[in-house]
Amino acid sequence: MMTCEQSRELFIEALYDELPIDVKREFDQHLVSCAKCATDFQNMKTTLKIMDQRSRTEPDQAYWNSYWDRLSSKIAEERDPSKKFTWRPARLPAWAYGIAAMFLIAMGIYLGRTYFGQHELSQPEIEHPIATNPVPLIEDSTTTQALVYLERSKNLLIGFANRSEDESTSRDLSHQQEVSRRLIQQASMLKTALNKPDQQLMRQLILDLEVILLQLANIEVKRGIPAVELVKKGIDQKSILLKINLEEMRAMARRPSASSDKKIRTTL
Amino acid sequence: MTDEQVLITQAQRGDPEAFRELVERSKINVYRLAYDLTGNHHDAEDLSQEVFVKAYRGLPNFRGNAKWSTWLYRITTNACIDHRRSQSRTTMEYKDDLGDDETTSEHNHRHSVLNPDRSVEAGMIQENIERALSRLAPQERSVFVLRHYHDLPLKEIAETMKIAEGTVKSYLFRALQRLQRELAFYKKDLGLEEQ
Structure with missing residues (x-):
C-alpha cells in the first residue's frame, strides 16, 4: 500500500501523465483512500488549470520577417569587432538620463558658440561661396536622409511617450501608426544605404528604432494601456531618444559651420 | 543523418544559409521560451537574439550529443537566469522564503x-x-x-x-x-x- 509520502513524490508525474500504468493505478487507489492527498492533488491540478489561462502576446509577421536581418547584423558585429557597437548603459533612473542629455546638449551648444560662433563672427567679410550652398559638403545625402529620419522618429516617439494614461484609452493611435509604417519603409532603404564604416552607429540606431516602430505600428487599440505601456517601456529601456540626440550631436559636430544653419525639416 | 544534422554540419563549415535555416526553424520557440521566462517582449527580443549569437559562437563546439532544440533551450534558460539575476541585484522581487x-x-x-x-x-x-x-x-x-x-x-x-x-x-x-x-x-x- 502506498504511503502519503510516496504518493506526494509522484504528484508531478501524475499531474503530467508521466506515471507508468501500474504505478498510476496504485497512486489512484491511494487518493481514493486518503482525503488529504486527494485534496492536495486536486488543488495542484486546479492551479495548473489557472495557469492554462495564460496567453502570450505574439509579435506579428513583420517582426519575424525582419528577425534574421537584425540577427545577422549582430553576428556581423561579432565577426568584425571593429563594427561592434555595444550600448550597455549602467542601471540608472530615467531622470539621470534626462540630466545627462541636458548636460550634453548644453555642452554642445556652449562649445558650438565658443568655437564655431566666434569663427563666423570674426570673418564676416570673407565670401564663402560654399556656405550658400544648401547641400552640406561633408555629409552625403544618405547621412542627411538618415538625420531627417531620426528627427521624424524622435518627434513621433516623444509625442507617443508623453501620452497620458487618459489619452491612451481615449485617442486612437491611427495617425502615429501610419507615420510609423512610413518610417519602417524608409528604414529598410536607409539600412542598405548606410554602408560606410563611419555610418555603422547610425545604422545600428535605425535598426533599434525599427523594432520600436514595428511595435508601435502594430499596437492593437483593443489591447489598450498594457500594449501602449509595453512600447513606452521599450523606448525607455533602449534609451532610444538619448541615442538619437547623441547621434544628431555627433553629426552636427562633423558638419562645417555653414551647414549648421541648415535646419532639418521635420514633416510627420 | 537527419535534415537538421545536415544543416548543423553545413553551418559548422561556415555556410550562412544553413545557419539561417536553423534560426528560421527555431526562432519562434526560442522567442517564446525567452518571453515565458522574462514576461516581456523587449527582454525576450534581446535575449532570443543573444541566444542565437551565442549559438553561432558555440557552433564549432556543438558535437551533436544533444538535440539542437535542447541545446538552444539550454542557452536560453541560462541567458534568462543570468538576466534575472542581474535584475534581482537591483530589485529583489521574489522571496525564497x-x-x-x-x-x-x-x-x-x-x-x-x-x-x-x-x-x-x-x-x-x-x-x-x-x-x-x-x-x-x-x-x-x-x-x-x-x-x-x-x-x-x-x-x-x-x-x-x-x-x-x-x-x-x-x-x-x-x-x-x-x-x-x-x-x-x-x-x-x-x-x-x-x-
Whole structure:
C-alpha cells in the first residue's frame, strides 16, 4: 500500500501523465483512500488549470520577417569587432538620463558658440561661396536622409511617450501608426544605404528604432494601456531618444559651420 | 543523418544559409521560451537574439550529443537566469522564503476585492498570472515553463538544465506550491473552486 509520502513524490508525474500504468493505478487507489492527498492533488491540478489561462502576446509577421536581418547584423558585429557597437548603459533612473542629455546638449551648444560662433563672427567679410550652398559638403545625402529620419522618429516617439494614461484609452493611435509604417519603409532603404564604416552607429540606431516602430505600428487599440505601456517601456529601456540626440550631436559636430544653419525639416 | 544534422554540419563549415535555416526553424520557440521566462517582449527580443549569437559562437563546439532544440533551450534558460539575476541585484522581487507567500496572496485578494469589476477582466487575470510567475525563483520558473508551456518531459528538462531529474521534480513541486498560494483567490473567480 502506498504511503502519503510516496504518493506526494509522484504528484508531478501524475499531474503530467508521466506515471507508468501500474504505478498510476496504485497512486489512484491511494487518493481514493486518503482525503488529504486527494485534496492536495486536486488543488495542484486546479492551479495548473489557472495557469492554462495564460496567453502570450505574439509579435506579428513583420517582426519575424525582419528577425534574421537584425540577427545577422549582430553576428556581423561579432565577426568584425571593429563594427561592434555595444550600448550597455549602467542601471540608472530615467531622470539621470534626462540630466545627462541636458548636460550634453548644453555642452554642445556652449562649445558650438565658443568655437564655431566666434569663427563666423570674426570673418564676416570673407565670401564663402560654399556656405550658400544648401547641400552640406561633408555629409552625403544618405547621412542627411538618415538625420531627417531620426528627427521624424524622435518627434513621433516623444509625442507617443508623453501620452497620458487618459489619452491612451481615449485617442486612437491611427495617425502615429501610419507615420510609423512610413518610417519602417524608409528604414529598410536607409539600412542598405548606410554602408560606410563611419555610418555603422547610425545604422545600428535605425535598426533599434525599427523594432520600436514595428511595435508601435502594430499596437492593437483593443489591447489598450498594457500594449501602449509595453512600447513606452521599450523606448525607455533602449534609451532610444538619448541615442538619437547623441547621434544628431555627433553629426552636427562633423558638419562645417555653414551647414549648421541648415535646419532639418521635420514633416510627420 | 537527419535534415537538421545536415544543416548543423553545413553551418559548422561556415555556410550562412544553413545557419539561417536553423534560426528560421527555431526562432519562434526560442522567442517564446525567452518571453515565458522574462514576461516581456523587449527582454525576450534581446535575449532570443543573444541566444542565437551565442549559438553561432558555440557552433564549432556543438558535437551533436544533444538535440539542437535542447541545446538552444539550454542557452536560453541560462541567458534568462543570468538576466534575472542581474535584475534581482537591483530589485529583489521574489522571496525564497515560502512562508512570506500569505502576504502576497492577501495583497492580491485585497486588490481584487477593491476592484471587483476588474478582477474578472482577462487582462487582469493575465497580469496576475504573470505576477505569480515572476514570484518564482529563476530555476523554479524555468522548470515550470519548460514543462507546462513547452511540454518537455522531466527527463529532457533535466538534460536541458543539466540537473538531476529528482531536482527537476523538486523545483516543479515548489513552483506549483508557490503558484497555488499566489493564485488561490482566483479559483472562485474562474469557477474552479472545489465544491
